[in-house]
Amino acid sequence: MTTAETYAEFATREARGVSPTYERLSLAVSRDDELLTLLAALPPTRRQPNLLFGVVRLLGGPVDDPAAFRDFTLANWPAIEAELRTRATQTNEPGRCAVLLPVLAALPQPLALLEVGASAGLCLYPDRYAYRYNDHLFGAGEPVLDCATTAVAPPDRLPEVVWRAGLDLKPLRVTDPADVAWLDALIWPEHTHRRARLRAAASVAASDPPLLVRGDLVDDLPALAARAPAGATLVVFHTSVLYQVPVPRREAFADVVRRLPGHWISNESQDVLPHDVLPEPPDEALYNVLALDGRPLAWTRSHGQAMTWFG
Template structure:
């Protein structure tokens, strides 16, 4: 089986069940020799389903019908490829803050928060959002993040005191740019209306007080940015669905060695095994919440629920 075909079949089976439209499109692509052939000439990172489908939505293409989508994407292939080559899948899913907060709230402040793979920096503002875990609520921000607690989750009693925030990304995005917001909106799956609403509300918060975003590689530039955190604040390096894009396992180990050598803490939400030391059997679409390389809990990839071992 072609590697691109396998990628789309895996996406349909493991990632897209919460989006029946994308599940159907993924299976269509996997079984379509012409589409696979066209995708296969692109650089491998540019073949991924989220990028192809995001480009479709960015160009206002149809996703409700597989036959209409196929006809449209083939007729507009050059435009679709131009969008794919010019963009990355930099989804800023703010609800992931709700999955990270039970760990982050255990860190004594003040906190210097540094996010790698920050995209537009929306997840650098966990102190500005409002949270609901079942019947437990905290915060009074204008954006509500809801997360279902499963099991004996240590529900946060306070929001973090963040006095410095910075992001590191290969391609940092300025959310004040309407085209940036348009692209991030296109990356939200079509049935996920609440995620689109939340994205735009969070963008308003960040636009009013933009974070410092630095262009750089998490593998080589983290230490220099971390050194700029203010004295007297506890450094927290966080990331969610970012380290997974470093496909080389040795490179991930190198990142882990760097981040654990820094003062402070390291908090992550990644697929099992992406953070070295978090290899564990888990259900499909279940991510590991870890702190300093130690498994703390589990969540889905969009922070809809959180469970504790």
């Protein structure tokens, strides 16, 4: 897929109906030869719409007007390029816990959670958040994570988590204002509810910080998994992470995680991990496939806002 096609698909399948600002902006970039030429000089994993738009927002640039965005980007390209080459999309959306929860709650308790691509670790607290599945509210405190579900009953309990750890090439700290500013810049412009959710989840994490380890998802995963306490079910999970990993490393990771004790939950785009048979997705939007130990269970939206069960 060309860079222009990537931006056009992001506009029509991810941003449409979710962020009008990013839909307009991504379509504009997809048709702008000068911006596409600049992006083409970057490695493919550094050309992503979310990354570019997040960096421009972090540097104080406008994203609500495509023409102003273009002017700012062209005028400030050296600074933007430097950030694009060193940063990664680390959208730490706690709302994704809502689609993980039905699987986590059904596993043998207690759990030892290990998230690959953990960012600041906000998805390591599924037991500390409240949830609203359609009209069913349970759990206590903030944030409250909303998820529209189809063909699945909401969980009737929260998981019991006795250990939580994350692995990331560049872990972020919720106690560092600069790291929180980057997480904030990655939230889409209209999503004020997600900004409030980020602050509430960061407060939860700061009160009981997880073990966050800087490392590689293949080379360093077994050693971190070995630190999980005996008597707890190890659960290695990741969501919207592997698309940033080259295919050979994805395959090596899958081989490593399958050899670990416990369970593996993946929540990735359908073209990232191979699945033999999948039903048709609910509509033309971009969905992730939620899977347990390689067995697909549900279609999920990228921020955890909806889930259609088929497993």
